[in-house]
Every structure is written in structure tokens, then in C-alpha cells.
Amino acid sequence: xxxxxxxxEQKNGALRKATYEVLGAGRQFADQLGAEFAAVIAGxxxxxxxxxxxxxxxxxxxxADDEKLANYTTGAYSDVIGKILLKEQxxxxxxxxxxxxxxxxxxxxxxxEAGLASDCTAxxxxxxxxxxxxPIYAGKAFAxxxxxxxxxxxxxxxxxxGSFTPAGSKNPEVVQVPVEIDPEALRVLIREIVEKATGxxxxxxxxxxxxxxxxMKGPENFAMLEEIADILGAAVxxxxxxxxxxxxxxxxxVGQTGKTVSxxxxxxxxxxxxIQHLAGMGSSKVIVAINKAPEANIFKVADFGIVGDLFQVLxxxxxxxxxxxxx
Amino acid sequence: xxxxxxxxxxFDTEAKIQLxxxxxxxxxxxxxxxxxxxxxxxxxxxxxxxxxxxxxxIVSMGGDKAQEAIRQALAMGAxxxxxxxxxxxxxxxxxxxxxxxxxxxxxxxxxxxxxxWVAIDDQSAQVPGRLAEILGLPQANVVTKLELEDGKAVCxxxxxxxxxxxxxxxxxxxxxxKGLNEPRYPSLKGIMQAKKKELKKVTLQDLGLSxxxxxxxxxxxxxxxxxxxxxxxxxxxxDTVRQLVEFLTKEAKVI
Ligand SMILES: Cc1cc2nc3c(=O)[nH]c(=O)nc-3n(C[C@H](O)[C@H](O)[C@H](O)COP(=O)(O)OP(=O)(O)OC[C@H]3O[C@@H](n4cnc5c(N)ncnc54)[C@H](O)[C@@H]3O)c2cc1C
Ligand SMILES: Nc1ncnc2c1ncn2[C@@H]1O[C@H](COP(=O)(O)O)[C@@H](O)[C@H]1O
Numbered sequence: 001x002x003x004x005x006x007x008x009e010q011k012n013g014a015l016r017k018a019t020y021e022v023l024g025a026g027r028q029f030a031d032q033l034g035a036e037f038a039a040v041i042a043g044x045x046x047x048x049x050x051x052x053x054x055x056x057x058x059x060x061x062x063x064a065d066d067e068k069l070a071n072y073t074t075g076a077y078s079d080v081i082g083k084i085l086l087k088e089q090x091x092x093x094x095x096x097x098x099x100x101x102x103x104x105x106x107x108x109x110x111x112x113e114a115g116l117a118s119d120c121t122a123x124x125x126x127x128x129x130x131x132x133x134x135p136i137y138a139g140k141a142f143a144x145x146x147x148x149x150x151x152x153x154x155x156x157x158x159x160x161x162g163s164f165t166p167a168g169s170k171n172p173e174v175v176q177v178p179v180e181i182d183p184e185a186l187r188v189l190i191r192e193i194v195e196k197a198t199g200x201x202x203x204x205x206x207x208x209x210x211x212x213x214x215x216m217k218g219p220e221n222f223a224m225l226e227e228i229a230d231i232l233g234a235a236v237x238x239x240x241x242x243x244x245x246x247x248x249x250x251x252x253x254v255g256q257t258g259k260t261v262s263x264x265x266x267x268x269x270x271x272x273x274x275i276q277h278l279a280g281m282g283s284s285k286v287i288v289a290i291n292k293a294p295e296a297n298i299f300k301v302a303d304f305g306i307v308g309d310l311f312q313v314l315x316x317x318x319x320x321x322x323x324x325x326x327x
Numbered sequence: 328x329x330x331x332x333x334x335x336x337x338f339d340t341e342a343k344i345q346l347x348x349x350x351x352x353x354x355x356x357x358x359x360x361x362x363x364x365x366x367x368x369x370x371x372x373x374x375x376x377x378x379x380x381x382x383x384x385i386v387s388m389g390g391d392k393a394q395e396a397i398r399q400a401l402a403m404g405a406x407x408x409x410x411x412x413x414x415x416x417x418x419x420x421x422x423x424x425x426x427x428x429x430x431x432x433x434x435x436x437x438x439x440x441x442x443x444w445v446a447i448d449d450q451s452a453q454v455p456g457r458l459a460e461i462l463g464l465p466q467a468n469v470v471t472k473l474e475l476e477d478g479k480a481v482c483x484x485x486x487x488x489x490x491x492x493x494x495x496x497x498x499x500x501x502x503x504x505k506g507l508n509e510p511r512y513p514s515l516k517g518i519m520q521a522k523k524k525e526l527k528k529v530t531l532q533d534l535g536l537s538x539x540x541x542x543x544x545x546x547x548x549x550x551x552x553x554x555x556x557x558x559x560x561x562x563x564x565x566d567t568v569r570q571l572v573e574f575l576t577k578e579a580k581v582i
Binding site for chain 2 (some may be wrong): 016071072074075078098099100102103105106107109110111113114115116117118119131134135136137138139140141142143144145146147148149150152184187188189190191192193194195196198202204205208232250251253256257258260264265275276279282285286287288294299300301302303304305306307308312313315316317320321324325
């Protein structure tokens with residue numbers, strides 16, 4: 001019987017939102033493959049997460065709990081999880097394509113001498129195999145990827161698999177893994193972790209994003225976007241022009257040399273829709289554009305566009321959304 | 328301080344992607360550039376060399392055309408380069424690519440390996456982590472600030488919603504993210520000098536390797552369906568916004 005493993009991602013004792021998707025999909029793929037489904041939880045004081053993970057229906061849960069795993073580091077996590085995977089030899093190992101997932105997966109893949117398809121946006125089981133789809137050239141094309149034989153890893157772009165409701169617990173076997181970390185794997189020290197205190201959802205995980213471009217005219221005007229973001233529970237993004245002007249942080253940039261996002265709703269405000277920007281948000285489910293130039297490229301991809309001055313449109317939009325969402 | 332920088336030649340970000348008759352990605356009429364993140368890595372290496380001395384070696388695996396990307400890095404100020412070029416490497420996966428690059432680094436002296444965090448063509452972000460694993464080195468991934476203190480690098484790594492400040496003992500693999508620096512344009516003098524700098528070409532055989540099976544197999548390529556332009560409205564904000572909100576709540580049902 002084959003095995004499908006999901007590496008659970010948690011931060012400070014809470015599951016990352018993107019993990020639910022991969023857990024839900026993992027159960028589904030395992031069923032279709034006729035495989036066993038296991039989840040791996042690594043961290044410190046993570047015992048409390050077992051029930052929640054179990055609700056997604058794994059047959060087995062591996063728990064590695066240690067103070068050295070309090071914060072994510074490449075070395076410690078890849079050492080501990082790598083040892084579990086080397087022993088278990090799963091057919092498929094699934095992770096989220098988050099900051100942690102994209103750091104961890106290549107290292108695990110190499111430990112297992114395995115293949116890895118990263119940043120996948122879709123997967124199906126066909127003829128007893130997992131067939132993965134991943135964007136290349138910033139979404140201007142897609143590649144279909146399969147295992148060349150051995151273990152295959154995949155990271156999935158947040159929001160791409162869709163949401164899954166817990167399948168229900170199968171009373172999984174919970175395996176406490178002894179944690180013995182190779183000292184070599186502990187060479188990198190975390191000096192400090194500076195949390196961004198926006199209180200808003202992370203860009204790559206957000207279901208709604210409102211982004212501003214050069215049309216915003218200055219950093220102070222992003223307050224208008226932030227107010228709307230707070231009403232919608234959205235994240236605020238930016239075009240490169242806005243970032244390069246110093247109005248927003250680099251980490252807010254959406255596009256080919258910024259974040260790739262696929263929210264359910266993307267609202268582009270004062271953004272022209274350059275090919276490099278579209279590359280980062282073109283896979284959004286619904287795109288809305290607000291731009292004063294009717295010929296702006298962004299209207300070619302927008303599901304709904306308003307031709308108008310953003311400084312007139314945004315205040316009205318805020319008011320109307322407040323009425324609808326009622327916050 | 329000796330630094331190796333890995334660079335990959337990629338399609339220009341403006342490139343339109345088309346497929347060939349047999350379903351592969353076509354490079355017809357496409358401009359080639361240094362992967363933008365690798366440019367940050369090259370720039371950082373040169374700045375470190377300018378401050379602390381040492382040598383910057385460029386290593387790239389690619390076709391003959393990759394020489395242009397290498398010459399650009401040399402013109403920016405790197406000292407010498409190695410191009411691994413072999414017909415057998417035309418369609419390798421990242422497992423093989425990392426293995427070949429690791430082999431090419433064997434025998435080189437370095438305190439630091441700088442790379443881009445991701446190549447914008449295959450979007451995989453795998454080679455640096457795999458390489459670090461093969462070489463048994465620590466890594467700092469997606470770095471926006473890099474400072475050297477004796478024997479270690481202090482790196483600002485971009486996490487999700489947080490910045491991690493990491494102390495990484497050298498040698499290490501460090502991958503560059505936008506924000507690390509502003510890459511320079513090569514000067515005319517730099518371009519002239521680059522022509523005389525050493526660019527060594529090696530094949531798989533020179534490295535003592537033979538072609539290897541990919542662990543991840545690409546079985547096909549597709550182009551995305553073009554997005555259809557939707558409804559565009561113009562007029563008084565009171566009216567256009569009402570239509571938008573109606574669209575969002577009733578038609579698209581996203582809020
Ligand atoms: C290698 C490379 C990588 C790149 N990577 C990225 C990337 O990751 N992300 C990215 O975004 N770009 C990227 N770019 C840059 C990209 O080519 C564009 O320059 C950039 O996206 C433009 O940003 P913008 O749309 O905000 O600005 P502009 O193109 O200047 O557009 C501003 C828009 O605002 C509108 N506007 C102005 N005033 C108002 C108003 N009052 N009301 C309503 N609308 C108004 C205008 O009509 C215009 O359409 C990259 C470029 C290169 C070469
Ligand atoms: N063929 C290659 N030659 C040299 N460096 C490479 C090559 N492929 C990838 N790299 C390096 O690894 C980084 C990440 O690439 P990738 O894993 O392909 O996304 C790039 O930014 C380069 O620095």
C-alpha cells in the first residue's frame with residue numbers, strides 16, 4: 001500500500017491556513033490512490049494540534065515535539081522531518097508553497113534523492129499516479145509533472161486547491177517521534193523575528209487582495225486601500241512602481257519579481273496591468289480594476305472594471321462595502 | 328572572501344510564451360537575460376569583494392547562449408566564470424541540475440555561495456536548497472539584507488508576515504530576493520575588460536559525470552486559456568460602484 005504524507009505547517013501553536021487545503025487534498029489523493037494517509041507535525045508544544053489535524057482524516061500522525069523546533073529553521077526541521085520520511089519512504093509528500101514550504105521542500109527532496117514539483121496549482125490522480133500542474137514563466141505557461149519513479153514531493157500554492165471541510169477523524173495512530181537533531185543542522189541561529197504588525201492577513205494566503213499602483217500618487221493614499229482591506233478582511237498589495245517609489249515595502253509587491261498570489265478576489269487600483277504584474281495575479285479567480293485610462297491593459301483581464309478617478313471611486317466604494325459587509 | 332555566484336540565463340520578463348510543434352516551450356524570438364534574482368546575487372558579491380577583497384566566480388549551467396549572461400556578470404565586475412554546457416543537460420530536472428552544479432564547485436575555494444532565490448522561467452526555487460544539502464552547508468533563503476561579521480553572515484530572511492534575522496556561519500548558501508540591492512549597469516570599461524576575463528567551458532564528461540534520469544518528469548506543457556475581458560463601466564462613481572458591488576455580491580458572489 002502506498003503512502004501519501006502531508007507536512008503540516010504551524011506557527012506559535014496554530015495551524016497555517018494553507019495547511020488545511022493540503023490536508024484536505026491529501027486525504028482525497030490518498031483515497032484515489034488507495035494509499036495510506038499520514039500527517040507530520042513538527043514544532044514545540046504542538047500536541048494540541050493533533051485533534052484538529054486528525055479531523056482531516058489521516059490514518060497516522062507523526063508528532064515531533066522539541067524546544068529546538070520552537071521556531072522554524074531549515075536545518076532542524078529538515079533534519080527531523082527528513083529522518084521520518086527516509087524511514088517511511090512515502091510515495092508522495094505534500095506541502096504548502098509558503099515561505100516555510102519553499103525553504104523546506106528542496107532540502108527534504110534532496111535528502112530523499114526525490115523529485116519535487118514546486119508551486120503547483122492543481123493535481124489529479126490518473127492511472128494510479130499523481131499528475132501535478134505547475135505554472136512556469138510566471139503563469140504564461142503550465143507544465144505537467146509526474147514522478148520519475150521514486151518518492152515525489154509537491155508544494156501547492158495557497159488558495160489553489162480550494163477549500164476542504166474536515167473529512168472527519170479516523171482515530172489515527174499518533175506516533176511520537178524521538179527528536180535527535182544532528183548538531184550540524186543547528187548551525188544557523190535566529191537572532192530576531194520581526195513580525196509585521198499590520199494585523200492583516202498575509203498576502204500569499206489572503207482570499208481578497210486590494211493593490212495599489214503608481215496611480216495612488218503617494219504613500220499616504222494607501223490608507224484608503226487599508227480601510228477597504230479592513231472592511232473586507234483583505235491584504236494590501238502593490239505594483240512594483242509603488243514599491244520602487246518607496247511607498248510600500250518590497251514584501252508587498254505583487255508580480256513576476258514579487259509575490260505570486262491567487263486570491264478569490266483581486267482589486268487593482270491605479271495599476272496599468274504590465275505583463276510582469278499580471279504574472280503575479282493573473283490566476284486570481286475574480287479580478288476588478290479601477291483605472292482612469294480606458295485603454296489600460298488591466299481591463300483586458302478584469303472581470304469587472306471601473307473607468308474613473310480612483311480618488312473619487314474609492315470613498316464611495318468604502319461606503320458601499322461597509323453597508324454590504326456591515327463592519 | 329571568495330564568492331561563487333550561480334546564475335541562470337532566462338527568458339526576458341516581457342517574453343510571450345509559445346509552444347513548438349512538438350509541444351515544447353519555444354525560444355524563437357525571445358530575448359534572454361540573467362535571471363533577475365541572480366543579478367542581485369552578482370551585485371551583492373561584487374559589493375562584498377569591493378569592501379573585503381577576494382574573488383567572484385560565476386558558475387552557470389546552460390546552452391552556448393548563456394555566455395552572454397556570463398559576460399554581463401563579468402562586465403559588472405565578477406572575476407572569472409565557468410559554463411557547464413552539454414547537450415545531455417538540455418532537459419534536466421532540479422535534482423540533476425543541483426548535482427551537476429555541486430560537482431562543478433568541487434575543488435573551488437569559496438566562503439560564500441550566492442544565488443537567486445528562484446529562476447523566473449521554471450519557478451522552482453529548488454536548486455539552492457538542494458545544492459546546500461549536497462554540500463552539507465547551511466542556507467539562508469530569500470534574503471533582503473546581508474551583512475558579514477567575522478566568519479558569519481547576518482541575513483534578513485523574508486518569512487510570511489515576518490522578517491527573520493539569521494546568523495549563518497560561513498561557508499553557506501544564501502539566496503537573493505528583491506530589495507537586497509540595486510544591481511549596477513556594466514560600464515563601458517567593464518564590458519571591455521569582461522572580454523578578457525576567463526570563461527571556462529566544461530562538459531559533463533569533464534566533470535566526470537554521465538547523463539542521469541530525472542526524478543521529476545515533465546510530461547507536457549500547456550498555455551493558459553486567455554482571460555476574457557469582462558464588463559467595463561464608466562460614469563458617476565455612485566453608479567459605477569453600485570454596479571461593482573452588485574457584481575461582487577450577486578454575480579461573482581465573492582463577498
Ligand atoms: C524585470 C522586471 C520585473 C518586473 N517585475 C514586476 C513585478 O513583480 N510587479 C510589478 O507590478 N511590476 C513589475 N515590473 C514593472 C512593470 O513593467 C511596470 O512598470 C509596473 O507594473 C507598473 O506599475 P503601475 O501599474 O503601478 O504603474 P503605471 O504603469 O505607471 O500605471 C499607473 C496606472 O495608474 C492609472 N492612474 C493614474 N492616476 C489615476 C487615478 N487618479 N485614478 C485611477 N487610475 C489612475 C494610470 O492610468 C495607469 O494605468 C517589472 C519590470 C521588469 C523589467
Ligand atoms: N542552470 C543553472 N545554472 C546556474 N545556476 C542555476 C541554474 N539553475 C538554477 N540556478 C540557481 O538557482 C537559483 C534558483 O533556481 P531554480 O531552483 O531553478 O528556481 C537561480 O536563481 C540560480 O541562482
